[in-house]
Amino acid sequence: MGASETEVLLKQHLIDPEVCIRCNTCEETCPIDAITHDDRNYVVDPSICNGCNACVPPCPTGSIDHWRTVLKVAPYSVEEQLQWDELPVPVELAAHGSLPDTAETNQQNAAASHSLQAPHSALQPHLHLHDLKNPLTVTVAGNFRLTDADAESDIRHIVLDFGNQIFPLLEGQSVGVIPPGVDALGKPHYLRMYSVASARDGEREGHNNFALTVKRVVSDHDGKPVHGVGSNYLCDLQKGDKVQITGPYGASFLMPNHAGSNLIMICTGTGAAPMRGMTEYRRRLQAKGAGVGGKMMLFFGARSSGELPYFGPLLKLPADLIDVHLAFSRAEDQARAYVQDKLRDAGASVAQLLQSDTYVYICGLKGMETGVMDAFQALCDEAGLNWPECHEKMVSEGRFHVETY
Ligand SMILES: Cc1cc2nc3c(=O)[nH]c(=O)nc-3n(C[C@H](O)[C@H](O)[C@H](O)COP(=O)(O)OP(=O)(O)OC[C@H]3O[C@@H](n4cnc5c(N)ncnc54)[C@H](O)[C@@H]3O)c2cc1C
Incomplete structure (x- = not known):
């Protein structure tokens, strides 16, 4: 491709307003503050975006992954995008040549604190079968x-x-x-x-x-x-x-399917939903005598037992299926405890699992991440493990998953 074409054309990054759920993940992820929003839309500023793609994998809906080839002198402005109810129809600019896929080539550069790919043995998920136009x-x-x-x-x-x-x-x-x-x-x-x-x-x-x-x-x-x-x-x-x-x-926050894989699940409030699904799947396997053999540990936080969804059923799960640690921050006659405290209390068992075929899942309110990461660091220090190395390895192997909202 000639230099003149890249000078003329821009691969403009756009967000589909029909699918975007305004969760702010992209704006938080963008390393160069190219994403902004008003009461209605999230949009990408063409004068700042460098197509690094850091925001694309964390987007829960895929609404972030839209690109239009436009004339560099006339991109869709921020003001224009804020008015959109849907993406514009692509305009044919063939006369000006074509652009390399900047987003794809830069995808590897996106730094991640959690896995962007699913566990290697996860089933292939079905995605986007229905959208706003076809619910x-x-x-x-x-x-x-x-x-x-x-x-x-x-x-x-x-x-x-x-x-x-x-x-x-x-x-x-x-x-x-x-x-x-x-x-x-x-x-x-x-x-x-x-x-x-x-x-x-x-x-x-x-x-x-x-x-x-x-x-x-x-x-x-x-x-x-x-x-x-x-x-x-x-x-x-x-x-x-x-x-x-x-x-x-959701194509990455999925459970492994191979025998012997361990799960460490950490959640607060409605973050229990995916953990319940995973636990129930393994409970059914075990009940049929087809246990996968791996261990499961659950760290679950709420204000009190009455505020903890699925409290009763949780207590009835077989002890050889799952090791449950509940943390109550406002329970009467009990010192305040959060999931990170329970994680540290069980530090030796957690550290042991981290050294084997283990998959970590964190889900709940956004604020929980920092405390949980600090707890992993502390329990690894105590066990003589290098947490940053362990974390990086787990992230790259699809074994460290976070979904907070
Ligand atoms: C991938 C993903 C999975 C999710 N899974 C669940 C789930 O399993 N269960 C569940 O209940 N929610 C879940 N949520 C959150 C859910 O999508 C909504 O954001 C939430 O229900 C609030 O929506 P709303 O329409 O009631 O509030 P809105 O009308 O959107 O917001 C009203 C106001 O409340 C604030 N607000 C939004 N969410 C919360 C909150 N959780 N707590 C306090 N204030 C809030 C907003 O900032 C706004 O000011 C998930 C979100 C994501 C991104």
């Missing part, structure tokens, strides 16, 4: 409150039935939910993501259904009262109601 309608089969009646948080187990429709899901994947109605600007609500809480063979084994674990959002992250659009819609659903979903999403 799947499912039926509510049940909606049960998981937290105590007097608990501060209302967390629900919502079972959705596919009927005779095909929508294959794996533990660790997410679905998009489209809340009905329009937002304050009169535009349709964007979709919200929810992790699948069931095993791959259904919430009820062998049935074509799955469950979500949804917390009703009644205050924002600063404690200010709000009415969360998606979570309140889901939590208020009645049996028989119809729900529009998209997806499946």
Whole structure:
């Protein structure tokens, strides 16, 4: 390709406003602050973006991975992108030549603190079978409150039935939910993501259904009262109601399928959803005498037992299936404990697992990551392990997965 072509053309990075769930991951990930947003859209500033692709793998929906070849002198401006309801149709610029795939060639350069690829033995997931233009309608089969009646948080187990429709899901994947109605600007609500809480063979084994674990959002992250659009819609659903979903999403936060693989699962609140799916899958295998032989450790944090989703069923899991460590930060007559404290308390066992065929999963509120990473560092120090090296190896081998929101 001649130098003149690269001078004329730009491979412009764009975000699909129809699929973006405004989770802010891209803006947080971008190393050069090229991504910005307003009340409605997330957009990439063409004057800053260098196509490094660091933001692409962490995006939960794939909405970030859109590119248009444009004239360098006339890219889509930030102001223009903020007005979009959908991506513009690609314009034919063949007369100006073609560009190399900058994004692809630079993908390897993206630094990652967690694995961008799935475990080597994970099943191949189905992805993006349904989108906003072609959602799947499912039926509510049940909606049960998981937290105590007097608990501060209302967390629900919502079972959705596919009927005779095909929508294959794996533990660790997410679905998009489209809340009905329009937002304050009169535009349709964007979709919200929810992790699948069931095993791959259904919430009820062998049935074509799955469950979500949804917390009703009644205050924002600063404690200010709000009415969360998606979570309140889901939590208020009645049996028989119809729900529009998209997806499946998620190609890396998946469980290994080979015998002998160990899982360390660390979660808070609704971060329990993928862990429940994985645990239930292995519980069913064990019950059939087809155990995979690996160990499972679960570190699960909540304010108190009444605020911890699936508390009762968790306590009934066989001890030879899973080693459960619960951390309560507001339980009466107990010192405050967080997941990172429990992780350190079990440091010797965790360090032992880290040295074998082990896969780590962290899911829950964004704020949990720092404490958990510090705990790994501390327990490795105590065991004489080099945590940065161990972490880097696990990340590169698809063995260290984080999903926080
Ligand atoms: C990959 C992924 C998986 C997810 N899985 C789950 C899941 O399994 N269960 C689940 O309940 N949620 C899950 N979420 C979060 C979910 O997508 C929504 O963000 C959440 O339900 C709030 O949406 P909302 O429409 O009710 O609130 P919005 O109407 O979008 O927001 C209202 C206000 O609440 C604030 N807010 C948003 N989320 C929270 C929160 N969790 N706590 C406090 N304040 C908040 C917003 O900043 C805003 O100010 C997941 C998110 C991602 C990205």
